[in-house]
Amino acid sequence: MNYKRLTILCGHYGSGKTNIAVNMALDLHSQRENVAIADLDIVNPYFRSKDSEEAFKEHGIRLICSDFASSNVDLPSMPADLYAITDDNSLSVIMDIGGDDRGAYALGRLRDAILNENDYEMLMVVNKFRPLTPDAPSTIEVMREIEAACGIPFTGIINNSNLAGETTAEDVLGSARYAEEVVRLSNLPLVLTTVEDRLFDELKEKISPLFCLKLQKRPV
Numbered sequence: 001m002n003y004k005r006l007t008i009l010c011g012h013y014g015s016g017k018t019n020i021a022v023n024m025a026l027d028l029h030s031q032r033e034n035v036a037i038a039d040l041d042i043v044n045p046y047f048r049s050k051d052s053e054e055a056f057k058e059h060g061i062r063l064i065c066s067d068f069a070s071s072n073v074d075l076p077s078m079p080a081d082l083y084a085i086t087d088d089n090s091l092s093v094i095m096d097i098g099g100d101d102r103g104a105y106a107l108g109r110l111r112d113a114i115l116n117e118n119d120y121e122m123l124m125v126v127n128k129f130r131p132l133t134p135d136a137p138s139t140i141e142v143m144r145e146i147e148a149a150c151g152i153p154f155t156g157i158i159n160n161s162n163l164a165g166e167t168t169a170e171d172v173l174g175s176a177r178y179a180e181e182v183v184r185l186s187n188l189p190l191v192l193t194t195v196e197d198r199l200f201d202e203l204k205e206k207i208s209p210l211f212c213l214k215l216q217k218r219p220v
Helices: 017-029 049-059 100-117 136-150 169-174 176-186 197-203
Strands: 006-011 035-040 062-065 092-097 120-126 156-159 190-196 210-213
Touching (some): 017 092, 049 062, 100 136, 120 136, 136 176, 156 176, 176 190, 190 197, 197 210
Parallel strands (some): 006 092, 006 120, 035 092, 120 156, 190 210
């Protein structure tokens, strides 16, 4: 994938943004030296990018997140070094934004700087198997709510339709029509389809572009 300086991942709660963010940060590190992942998810404090902190340290990836991430303290707290995302132009950042419009309000704090620099992709992560986004019109509704909350327009779509460990290759292939309808209604490109690594070889000749995900482990 060709990355902008800022890659912003948004979507409905449970769409799978965090797994994508973790994998993208590691992928981006293979292309650039000064990489960070910013966990701005104030909606879900229990399944966080911070859970992969050791992998980030091993690769020299900076982690920007709340002090309360992955703790049992349920507070809508923002990272102390939040503004490093926009102030340090040498830093390439993958940004994991909380679900729906409530989580997107956090992103609004950086809106003016992001728009003025204009070196970003804001990608809507969609999953047709989530209860509130089973079809394209409902997904577009969530998209518009997020855009209104943060004031930043989306630039592309990521199809991350999955049923967690029960996902089959047929499930992924079957989600293509849904993704195509989201693309049509939003007038945005389909940037990626994502798939768990165990299904990648089976699908790599059938879907393009396809992004391989090594799933993040949930904390015990």
